[in-house]
Amino acid sequence: MQNTEQGRNEMEILVEGEGLAEIEAIRIPVGSAASEIVAAVAVKGGFPVEGAFLFVEDCDEPIDLAIVVVNEEASGKVHHVHRARKIEVEVFYQGRRIEKQFAPSARIQRVLDWAAGSTGFRIDPAIAPEMELALHGQTKALPKSAHIGRYVRHPHCELAFDLIRGIVPNGAAR
């Protein structure tokens, strides 16, 4: 919590969301309702606040927008604002395809754990740490802490990934 030049107390909230390329920090007045977070992200993301949901990272259900944001609880948590409540995720690997619903606030790591695990492609634990997710048809590994919602723009609510083996640079050029 900090005093601003305007003399009021504010708190910093970490946010991801629809239309945001990466995680950002926003400031809202202490005692604000959760809807203030939605309003701030909607402006950054360029979409209307009506119908937008607010999630906490990796939580499947949105939170009540009327609750008051408590600094001690919000600090360190990453929030996510998106107009889609669920995202239909599909992952491709060696000619096979699996699918599952996730909230937009799910981290890439969470989807990766599912895709590599027993209900996914059952990747050998010896090579599982080398696996990454890339957007379907691409080869660039996505950051594991990123929320999947940043890659989906309403009204779309589908997202396709490829499970790929991460790059291991060595002395010889590829």
Place this chain on the structure above:
Amino acid sequence: MSNLCPAEQAVAADLVSARFRIGMKRGYWREVSYAFPILVISVAAVEPDGNSSEYFFRFELTEFPGTAPDVRIWDSETDALLAFDKRPKGSHRVTEAFKSWGNETVYRPWDRAAGAHGNWTTSYPDLAWNARRDLAFILEDLYGLLTSNVTARSSRQAA
């Protein structure tokens, strides 16, 4: 007017940037010490047995960001290069990144010495250093490597 040299100003700006602070707030890394041009940062890790740990990295930042940082895995107690048997364990990707090699820096394309050999700048553009990168770019890559054992554990527990 600032008495800081351009590289020192660039480092100072990076250390207060949103991307750097967010990494600290999430517990991904923390600043241990800084006296330009040397910055020591601790990065959180997950060991193969699932236990949490951390590793220290020494950044030499002369002419930053035009020149890539020289990054070494560091022993904070002895203030020297971390002994090979104490380095991170995990997949081939992890051991390869922290192996002992000619220049003793972290073996990733964004490192000053590693990036300058093997045509890595053109071979691995997504991981290579350029002047538009920031310290958080390197730290995110290190954090991803050092916590990659999480995926192995998910796979193993599920198997």
